[in-house]
Amino acid sequence: MIEIVAAPPYLTVQDAGRPGHRADGVPGGGAMDRWALAVGNVLVGNGTGAAALEWSLGGGRLRWDRAGVFALAGAGVEAALDGEPVAMHRSYRARAGSELVVGRLVSGRFLYVALAGGIDVAPVLGSRSTYLPARFGGVEGRLLRTGDRLAIGETVEGVVPVGFGAPAELEPRYEQSECGLVRGPHVELFSADAWRVLMETAFGIDPASDRMGYRLVGPAIEHRGDAALPSAPVCPGAVQIPAGGRPIVLMADGPTVGGYPVIAVVCSADLPFIAQRMPGEVVRFRAMTVDESQRALRRRAVAIHTLAHLARGG
Amino acid sequence: MSPSGWSDPIFCPLADSALTIALGERADGETSARVRAVAAGVRAAALAPVRDIAFGYAAVTVWYDALHTSYAAMEALLQPIVAAAAVASPAYAAGREHVIPVQYDGPDLEDVARRTGLAVADVIARHSAPTYTVYFLGFVPGWAYLGELDPALVVPHRTEPRARVPAGSVAIAGAQTGVYPYAIPGGWHLIGRTSVGLFDPMRNPPAVFAAGDRVRFVPGGG
Numbered sequence: 001m002i003e004i005v006a007a008p009p010y011l012t013v014q015d016a017g018r019p020g021h022r023a024d025g026v027p028g029g030g031a032m033d034r035w036a037l038a039v040g041n042v043l044v045g046n047g048t049g050a051a052a053l054e055w056s057l058g059g060g061r062l063r064w065d066r067a068g069v070f071a072l073a074g075a076g077v078e079a080a081l082d083g084e085p086v087a088m089h090r091s092y093r094a095r096a097g098s099e100l101v102v103g104r105l106v107s108g109r110f111l112y113v114a115l116a117g118g119i120d121v122a123p124v125l126g127s128r129s130t131y132l133p134a135r136f137g138g139v140e141g142r143l144l145r146t147g148d149r150l151a152i153g154e155t156v157e158g159v160v161p162v163g164f165g166a167p168a169e170l171e172p173r174y175e176q177s178e179c180g181l182v183r184g185p186h187v188e189l190f191s192a193d194a195w196r197v198l199m200e201t202a203f204g205i206d207p208a209s210d211r212m213g214y215r216l217v218g219p220a221i222e223h224r225g226d227a228a229l230p231s232a233p234v235c236p237g238a239v240q241i242p243a244g245g246r247p248i249v250l251m252a253d254g255p256t257v258g259g260y261p262v263i264a265v266v267c268s269a270d271l272p273f274i275a276q277r278m279p280g281e282v283v284r285f286r287a288m289t290v291d292e293s294q295r296a297l298r299r300r301a302v303a304i305h306t307l308a309h310l311a312r313g314g
Numbered sequence: 315m316s317p318s319g320w321s322d323p324i325f326c327p328l329a330d331s332a333l334t335i336a337l338g339e340r341a342d343g344e345t346s347a348r349v350r351a352v353a354a355g356v357r358a359a360a361l362a363p364v365r366d367i368a369f370g371y372a373a374v375t376v377w378y379d380a381l382h383t384s385y386a387a388m389e390a391l392l393q394p395i396v397a398a399a400a401v402a403s404p405a406y407a408a409g410r411e412h413v414i415p416v417q418y419d420g421p422d423l424e425d426v427a428r429r430t431g432l433a434v435a436d437v438i439a440r441h442s443a444p445t446y447t448v449y450f451l452g453f454v455p456g457w458a459y460l461g462e463l464d465p466a467l468v469v470p471h472r473t474e475p476r477a478r479v480p481a482g483s484v485a486i487a488g489a490q491t492g493v494y495p496y497a498i499p500g501g502w503h504l505i506g507r508t509s510v511g512l513f514d515p516m517r518n519p520p521a522v523f524a525a526g527d528r529v530r531f532v533p534g535g536g
Contacts, residue, residue, distance in 0.1 A: 019365050019366045019377060020365070020366050021366075021455075021519075021520070022366050022367070022368035022375075022377075022452075023353070023366075023369065023450070023451060023452075023525070024451050024455060024456065024519055024520055024521040025451040025452045025453060025454055025455045025456055025495075025513075025521065026455045026515075026520065027455075124516065125515055125518065125520060131455075133454065133498065134454065134455050134495075134496050134513070134515065182330065184328070185326045185328065185334050185336070230339065230340065230341035230371035230372050230373075231370045231371055231452065231453070231459065232336075232370035232371070232373040232375070233328070233332075233334065233368040233370055233373065233375035233452070234328075235328055235329065235331070235375070235377075237329055238328070255452070255453045255454060256452040256453065257368070257370045257450070257452035257453050258453075262328075265327075265328055266329065267329065268329065268330050268380075269330075290327040290329070291384070291385070293329060293330035294330045294380050294384065294385070296330075297330050297331070297380055297381065298380075301381050
């Protein structure tokens with residue numbers, strides 16, 4: 001078990017999501033930054049999609065009841081285990097009674113605490129991810145609170161690496177602010193000028209951004225026609241343009257269908273760059289073909305696979 | 315145009331891990347039946363790379379394993395299945411019928427009567443008269459898009475959305491009617507409520523309604 005000794009303002013259980021239920025209106029959900037989730041997990045010997053803590057908005061403390069292995073991934077934090085500094089993207093052993101203190105988030109928005117064995121809450125519709133809007137998954141479908149205790153899955157002795165740090169070239173880094181955009185199903189409803197504005201603008205992240213969607217601040221993207229279409233399926237990364245022209249990038253818990261024109265969709269491998277942006281920070285876009293976007297996704301998968309291999313001792 | 319008079323399906327990538335098949339531009343019953351037939355056909359084909367299927371009024375989206383399958387390969391796999399299913403739509407089996415008891419006492423009922431120029435009893439009669447078809451589920455878990463509302467009941471969305479609409483609220487907005495599966499913010503006019511639970515994540519499938527089902531609202535009880 002681990003105990004939440006002091007919960008940060010935002011703390012949930014998240015895994016790789018619950019695909020397979022979109023036709024019932026259930027979003028894929030899961031970690032906002034799949035890259036960081038996967039890296040944290042492979043550093044502790046887990047599969048890429050094991051359930052981990054998704055942490056944001058401030059510091060907090062965790063305590064281990066019995067020895068376990070963990071790694072921090074994603075947003076940069078100052079952290080210490082029993083007073084000793086803890087680096088990002090490196091596996092550590094916590095002893096029974098060990099306490100991890102996480103300070104403020106120095107860079108980025110979502111920190112992942114991956115635990116060897118994964119967090120063992122009951123899956124709901126095939127996933128342990130917390131879906132806050134309908135209050136299911138994770139722990140009672142809610143934010144974790146101070147005093148909550150979480151069961152950790154069993155690990156096979158000897159498989160879990162300790163003290164292994166991700167090489168710099170395989171570590172998630174978020175300096176890149178330029179994200180690939182693939183033309184969306186309704187791009188024809190926009191003028192060439194609208195597309196150019198989308199490509200040339202440094203968009204800010206609006207404070208009214210959450211796990212459902214990030215609103216972008218910048219010049220309006222003009223429609224040629226009507227802003228309302230018959231509702232059609234959408235996905236995380238879809239750039240919707242409602243009336244008024246202010247883009248919304250749908251995120252992990254976004255609706256399964258939408259009636260606003262989708263001008264473009266963010267490359268899946270680049271979506272973590274947006275997820276990790278704080279309000280006031282900027283994102284830029286560049287055009288990508290579907291094939292380029294898929295190649296980026298495959299490169300990412302290979303990098304994670306390589307890291308998993310290295311973490312297990314090559 | 316295909317021999318059936320339908321426009322040909324249009325395939326389009328939805329970024330790197332999904333593709334959308336557009337089957338028309340209208341939000342009507344005929345298009346919806348065709349969409350459901352195509353979605354059912356893709357599901358029945360059980361293609362190895364497919365990860366999920368969703369659909370709206372006039373489009374079906376298929377998620378697939380993009381690490382091992384290209385967009386072009388996925389489109390080629392789907393083409394014959396979609397072509398076969400799209401023309402077979404009239405044979406699509408009708409779903410279950412649900413009778414939903416509704417207490418027509420919503421806070422916006424009188425406002426709707428005023429806006430439509432109808433008596434309250436007339437609003438209730440017109441809302442509970444049709445047998446609605448579930449076109450699809452989406453937006454939030456368990457939300458069913460139903461067709462079709464009596465045109466006399468069409469009123470625009472509320473100008474001031476509510477921060478929290480209680481679960482089970484029966485509502486109308488524009489040409490649509492629906493039931494809130496759980497408490498969420500909403501801008502629809504609340505005309506009644508039902509105690510029938512429409513979504514339970516501990517069940518599989520979690521939603522009571524399925525696309526193609528028929529729904530009747532019956533005044534009283536709730």
